Amino acid sequence: MDALQAQALIRFGLGRRGNEPLPADPAAWLKGQITRPDPSEFPGALSTTECLTAWRLDSQQPLPPGQPSRVNSILAQEKIQQCNNALMSSAPFRERLVWFWTNHFAVSLNRLECLPVTGAFIREAIRPHVTGKFSDMVLAVMQHPAMLMYLDNWGSIGPNSPVGLQSGKGLNENLARECLELHVLSPASGYTQADVTSMARILTGWTVNFGDQHPGFVFSPALHEPGHKTVMGKVFPEGEEGGVEALTYFADQPACHQFLATKLVRHFVADDPPAGAVATIAGVLRDTHGDLAAASVALVDLPDCWTRLTKLRTPQEYVIACARAVEAEPVTTTLAAELMDGLGQPLWTPPLPNGWADRAESWAGPEALLRRAELANKIAGRHPDPDPAEVADACLGPFLRAETLQAIKFAGSRRGAMTMLMASPEFMRR
Amino acid sequence: MMHLPTLSRRSALLGLSSALVMGRASLALAAAPTDKRFAVIILRGAMDGLSAVVPYGDRYLTQWRPELLPPPVGKPGGMLDLGGFYGLHPSLSGMHQIYKAGELLPVHAVAGSYRSRSHFEAQDYMESGAEERMDSGWLNRALALLQQAPATAHTSAIAVDVTVPLLLRGATNVATWAPPSFDPLDADLYTRIVALNQADPITGPALKDAMRQRGFSDKVLAGGDHDHEAFGSLCAAAAKLMRAPDGPRLAALELEGWDTHTGQPARIASALAELDSGLVALKAGLGDAWKQTVVVVITEFGRTVRADGTLGTDHGTGTAAFIAGGSIAGGRVQANWPGLAQHNLFEDRDLQPTADLRSVAKGLLSAHLGLDGAAMLKVFPGSDRVAPMPRLLRA
Numbered sequence: 124m125d126a127l128q129a130q131a132l133i134r135f136g137l138g139r140r141g142n143e144p145l146p147a148d149p150a151a152w153l154k155g156q157i158t159r160p161d162p163s164e165f166p167g168a169l170s171t172t173e174c175l176t177a178w179r180l181d182s183q184q185p186l187p188p189g190q191p192s193r194v195n196s197i198l199a200q201e202k203i204q205q206c207n208n209a210l211m212s213s214a215p216f217r218e219r220l221v222w223f224w225t226n227h228f229a230v231s232l233n234r235l236e237c238l239p240v241t242g243a244f245i246r247e248a249i250r251p252h253v254t255g256k257f258s259d260m261v262l263a264v265m266q267h268p269a270m271l272m273y274l275d276n277w278g279s280i281g282p283n284s285p286v287g288l289q290s291g292k293g294l295n296e297n298l299a300r301e302c303l304e305l306h307v308l309s310p311a312s313g314y315t316q317a318d319v320t321s322m323a324r325i326l327t328g329w330t331v332n333f334g335d336q337h338p339g340f341v342f343s344p345a346l347h348e349p350g351h352k353t354v355m356g357k358v359f360p361e362g363e364e365g366g367v368e369a370l371t372y373f374a375d376q377p378a379c380h381q382f383l384a385t386k387l388v389r390h391f392v393a394d395d396p397p398a399g400a401v402a403t404i405a406g407v408l409r410d411t412h413g414d415l416a417a418a419s420v421a422l423v424d425l426p427d428c429w430t431r432l433t434k435l436r437t438p439q440e441y442v443i444a445c446a447r448a449v450e451a452e453p454v455t456t457t458l459a460a461e462l463m464d465g466l467g468q469p470l471w472t473p474p475l476p477n478g479w480a481d482r483a484e485s486w487a488g489p490e491a492l493l494r495r496a497e498l499a500n501k502i503a504g505r506h507p508d509p510d511p512a513e514v515a516d517a518c519l520g521p522f523l524r525a526e527t528l529q530a531i532k533f534a535g536s537r538r539g540a541m542t543m544l545m546a547s548p549e550f551m552r553r
Numbered sequence: 554m555m556h557l558p559t560l561s562r563r564s565a566l567l568g569l570s571s572a573l574v575m576g577r578a579s580l581a582l583a584a585a586p587t588d589k590r591f592a593v594i595i596l597r598g599a600m601d602g603l604s605a606v607v608p609y610g611d612r613y614l615t616q617w618r619p620e621l622l623p624p625p626v627g628k629p630g631g632m633l634d635l636g637g638f639y640g641l642h643p644s645l646s647g648m649h650q651i652y653k654a655g656e657l658l659p660v661h662a663v664a665g666s667y668r669s670r671s672h673f674e675a676q677d678y679m680e681s682g683a684e685e686r687m688d689s690g691w692l693n694r695a696l697a698l699l700q701q702a703p704a705t706a707h708t709s710a711i712a713v714d715v716t717v718p719l720l721l722r723g724a725t726n727v728a729t730w731a732p733p734s735f736d737p738l739d740a741d742l743y744t745r746i747v748a749l750n751q752a753d754p755i756t757g758p759a760l761k762d763a764m765r766q767r768g769f770s771d772k773v774l775a776g777g778d779h780d781h782e783a784f785g786s787l788c789a790a791a792a793k794l795m796r797a798p799d800g801p802r803l804a805a806l807e808l809e810g811w812d813t814h815t816g817q818p819a820r821i822a823s824a825l826a827e828l829d830s831g832l833v834a835l836k837a838g839l840g841d842a843w844k845q846t847v848v849v850v851i852t853e854f855g856r857t858v859r860a861d862g863t864l865g866t867d868h869g870t871g872t873a874a875f876i877a878g879g880s881i882a883g884g885r886v887q888a889n890w891p892g893l894a895q896h897n898l899f900e901d902r903d904l905q906p907t908a909d910l911r912s913v914a915k916g917l918l919s920a921h922l923g924l925d926g927a928a929m930l931k932v933f934p935g936s937d938r939v940a941p942m943p944r945l946l947r948a
Contacts (some may be wrong), residue, residue, distance in 0.1 A: 295815065295861050295863045488759065493763040
């Protein structure tokens with residue numbers, strides 16, 4: 124493995140799986156993952172509508188005691204399939220983009236309403252759009268029940284809508300604010316409290332039908348605040364189209380391009396994103412009106428992406444990289460998700476709507492790193508056969524330091540050697 | 554509220570770990586060369602100050618949020634009176650006892666210097682102690698000044714979490730500790746892994762600290778149990794560690810669950826009960842050291858005075874804070890009350906702040922930890938016009 128191949132597999136991917144064949148042209152291999160269809164598989168996965176139906180049935184026709192509820196079964200299967208796809212993926216760059224955008228549009232299992240639909244949210248609102256238009260992803264996210272419930276928009280009522288006038292109830296600004304702040308524009312764009320409130324009025328009526336006929340996103344005119352609304356000086360019409368227009372418009376603003384470029388470069392290049400690289404990606408987003416495939420390909424072409432690895436793997440990335448290194452087979456339990464949990468990053472459960480942090484200091488606490496060593500030891504114990512020195516060479520190639528190889532060779536046991544490999548500073552980087 | 558199953562020492566620790574998994578509470582501690590104890594509890598998500606410390610004597614209150622108010626003082630499940638104008642939320646019965654002992658000082662109509670309503674920026678600024686996000690937190694900078702020579706100082710620091718909040722991050726190293734959730738390694742293997750990482754700027758120092766801290770915390774936490782709700786057990790553990798003669802002196806605790814956009818009455822009652830159990834556990838666990846302890850409870854901003862459309866509140870500005878401890882000049886409410894008439898509201902929606910959170914922190918750092926004015930400008934850069942709030946401690 125040469126340095127470029129190692130960069131492609133480690134910086135852009137999920138770590139090399141065992142001795143998998145190496146790409147002859149690493150950059151072309153990465154770009155091919157963007158242009159080819161998504162190879163991930165979710166056999167038997169349910170649509171959002173089916174998930175909402177299962178949730179309703181859990182309360183109306185509970186399964187016999189001792190049997191997991193429909194929702195718990197759905198959630199477990201979603202976790203298993205997502206982790207197995209990462210474990211086996213032949214398009215790990217694309218997979219990383221799915222995880223990146225899932226974190227950008229964070230929902231959390233901390234909210235019970237998210238349990239039945241988070242897997243479907245990622246499969247239906249995120250995954251199909253990671254190489255599409257950003258504005259399409261924003262619309263899919265903002266019209267998905269997971270986001271509408273997580274940030275409370277389903278119960279937001281226009282004060283002058285028919286329901287608002289009758290009930291005296293009103294706005295909930297949560298989704299509108301986080302959409303402007305965390306999803307699309309960032310505070311650097313300079314919006315005001317009045318803009319947030321106006322955006323919340325635009326999004327009234329974007330709600331969830333929980334009934335037994337076609338449960339899912341619905342636009343409810345009875346909840347929608349009448350009249351046109353102004354956000355950041357731009358006027359948007361009444362009705363569902365007002366929301367669609369606003370989101371599409373803001374998703375193609377310079378502030379949005381800059382915001383997304385900064386996050387992408389921070390994720391793939393360095394905690395402190397180099398300004399030149401950010402400007403390049405922002406320029407691509409501007410020129411292509413938010414084409415995420417073009418932006419992803421442009422990342423591969425950044426010279427900064429082929430320099431020394433400095434990013435610390437997140438707990439999620441670390442668990443997957445360890446499992447791929449020892450060629451762990453897909454499992455039928457939520458083991459991988461539990462291991463992520465043990466390292467402080469439970470799957471799909473960020474504490475707040477801004478998602479998990481993307482800087483080393485958030486993951487480099489002493490205890491957090493010591494736990495990585497203990498987790499490595501657990502994985503090593505389950506995979507006693509591979510030769511640690513061979514695994515080290517296969518998964519790190521030129522990045523393997525002489526002292527780590529030395530420690531592996533002089534370890535008291537195979538398991539100890541494998542633990543030291545995975546607890547080495549070079550294995551923790553990507 | 555979360556109840557933990559029956560507790561052995563180890564399972565108590567795992568219970569703490571599950572609190573972490575619930576994503577609601579966490580703790581970090583640091584040593585300092587002083588006998589004074591200082592703890593900061595951050596309520597993440599913006600606590601509604603008007604629910605925690607209800608200004609029931611303000612005649613405009615009920616017109617804005619009748620559906621959000623607890624029952625009156627004296628009624629079953631009613632507010633707990635604080636001298637005739639303010640009432641504590643009924644979930645804060647333990648803190649009411651501390652108030653009656655003169656050891657709790659609610660501060661009202663307070664806010665950071667920040668006037669937008671983003672949780673994340675406001676939390677960063679509050680923890681940075683500045684009008685911008687910095688790479689270190691004000692508590693870390695206060696620690697550096699207490700230690701004078703941070704490079705060589707022995708920092709015996711522990712965090713019952715796997716991460717350190719910005720408040721305590723910075724040049725002075727703060728280690729973390731958390732209950733193991735995986736089987737421990739052979740002692741020899743730990744040593745080798747520390748050696749393997751020695752030269753790395755990030756993983757090297759962190760792993761070295763981790764080893765030292767586990768030894769210390771395991772020793773102090775041996776025996777005893779922490780049979781409370783999650784936050785209560787975290788506070789009990791913190792108190793036990795801080796009480797030890799060679800234990801840490803500064804603590805940063807975090808509690809989530811305050812972003813009550815919907816269903817606020819039930820959600821805030823549960824969150825406040827958790828906070829209450831934490832303060833009670835701190836006082837009980839610190840024992841004699843309570844006299845030398847100051848605890849300050851802060852949140853990034855308050856919530857709207859009016860209820861929103863979904864029995865909740867949106868992001869606001871002015872809110873309440875709490876100060877507690879054995880030497881606090883408590884048993885009263887510290888506030889320059891702005892009033893809730895419409896023309897008094899900030900931007901026609903929020904409680905008008907009349908005090909700066911930094912003046913509260915400065916008042917405590919000077920009276921309790923003895924930092925002088927020059928030191929204070931290092932802890933809170935650009936705060937020269939923010940005077941320390943006087944008379945927070947008994948003379």
